Amino acid sequence: MAGPADLGTLPVRSSRHVDLNLLTIRILSNREEFDGYAYFSRDAPAGAAADHEIVCVDLDRDPYDPEVLRALSDRTLRAKRFRSGYYLNHIFGEPAYLITEGRRSYVFGRRLERTIWPYFVKRVLTDFAVDHGYLHLKAAGFTLDDGSATLLVGPNAGGKTVFLTQACLDGARFLTNTHVLVRDGEAHAVPSAVRVRRSPQFEQLIEGHGLTPHLESGDFVAAPELLFPGEPRDRGRVRSIVITDYSPDRPRTFERIDPEQAALFLGLFADGVVNYGLKDDLLAHHEGDFTAFTGSLAAMREQLAKLVEGAHCYRANVDMLDPSVRERVLAELSSNGHRG
Structure with missing residues (x-):
């Protein structure tokens, strides 16, 4: 079990560049399929530069030495909480390792979709807001x-x-x-995608579009274009x-x-x-x-x-x-x- 000698050459098997209107985020994963992408409803325009990048490395897909990751982790309170398995509010899971390099964040752990919308999006939006007067x-x-x-x-x-x-x-x-x-x-x-609760009104939508389950058991996520008339x-x-x-x-x-x-x-x-x-x-x-x-x-x-x-x-x-x-x-x- 090795450590990531060069963060720039980590295995990336899928990615999505998402549009958050005033800013964009590029998400990269070492998994071929990553549920974290489903929480976003719009892709960034082709050729647009990303305002932030998040690199998600699932340790079940590519194992790395936890002691090396711990040594590389940020020294912030948030990184300490990640290492304890607590991400944000009531969202938690297995220990994860957070490494920040400017506008790029690396996170090593398991089921990392639990960190994307619950933590990273909220933090990036807040940073952007204070930097630009929003x-x-x-x-x-x-x-x-x-x-x-x-x-x-x-x-x-x-x-x-x-x-x-x-x-x-x-x-x-x-x-x-x-x-x-x-x-x-x-x-x-x-x-963003909208949280949909299973009900007769949305049953056909859930099954017909193969919607991704939400982090909360029993719910799903869907793009608003699927739910409402008009753009x-x-x-x-x-x-x-x-x-x-x-x-x-x-x-x-x-x-x-x-x-x-x-x-x-x-x-x-x-x-x-x-x-x-x-x-x-x-x-x-x-x-x-x-x-x-x-x-x-x-x-x-x-x-x-x-x-x-x-x-x-x-x-x-x-x-x-x-x-x-x-x-x-x-x-x-x-x-x-x-x-x-």
Whole structure:
């Protein structure tokens, strides 16, 4: 069992260069087939340069000496967590070894699809956002006929996906499912596959297209083009922000809230750094520079304040599967105009 004497000559048997709208990532694997590719819905244009590369080496396919990999691994907190089998949030697996060389990351381990979307995409998006003056939010979103965007944020299992799906099936255009980059009130989509739960509605789609199972047991991933009519949108000026927290046990409501309330909520439930536990990664991105790190945090806070001040903000506990409710909610979002 040898060590990787030259990282530049590792075995690569498959690759995919994916388009995330404002940036691209090239993913390479030593496996002929790699499930990590399935989480992306769009390929980068031919000839485009990759903004970041991720090289995934499955140790079941090509074994390397763990002691050598440990010695080569980054000295960051994230690399230490990888070596313990903890990747990000609730995603974990066998020990993995993270090696970073500028805009190229190497990861050695097993079932490495568990690191691509759960960790690498989130980190690369956050790094890009702070370097280019964007705000990275955990949010779903769609655009309406006039091109204006509605962002959906909320707690896990709060109904974002149902709200998004029903809006898009009712004529709205898909913008994003999980991530969005925002600057000066403009939302930029991060193209990705959509999580699909097995149900009579999607059974034929799952079987007919041989969809890849999601990391979470029982679910699958599909490109939005397979699910919704019309081409997905890449961007839209944010007109509305809807905080979804569906609970059939509480009174139904769709009501306006103050921008200050929205900012407090988004700061905890939508901010990428907070939601994904990336504060140590962001500090490492700034090479421990305290002034640069706090400057990035201040810039993100300012972007968030501008975003909610320029939008209509709502709190929603609504059943979007009810046609009459869906019609009323979408009519409100279509007609609310800009804040005066």
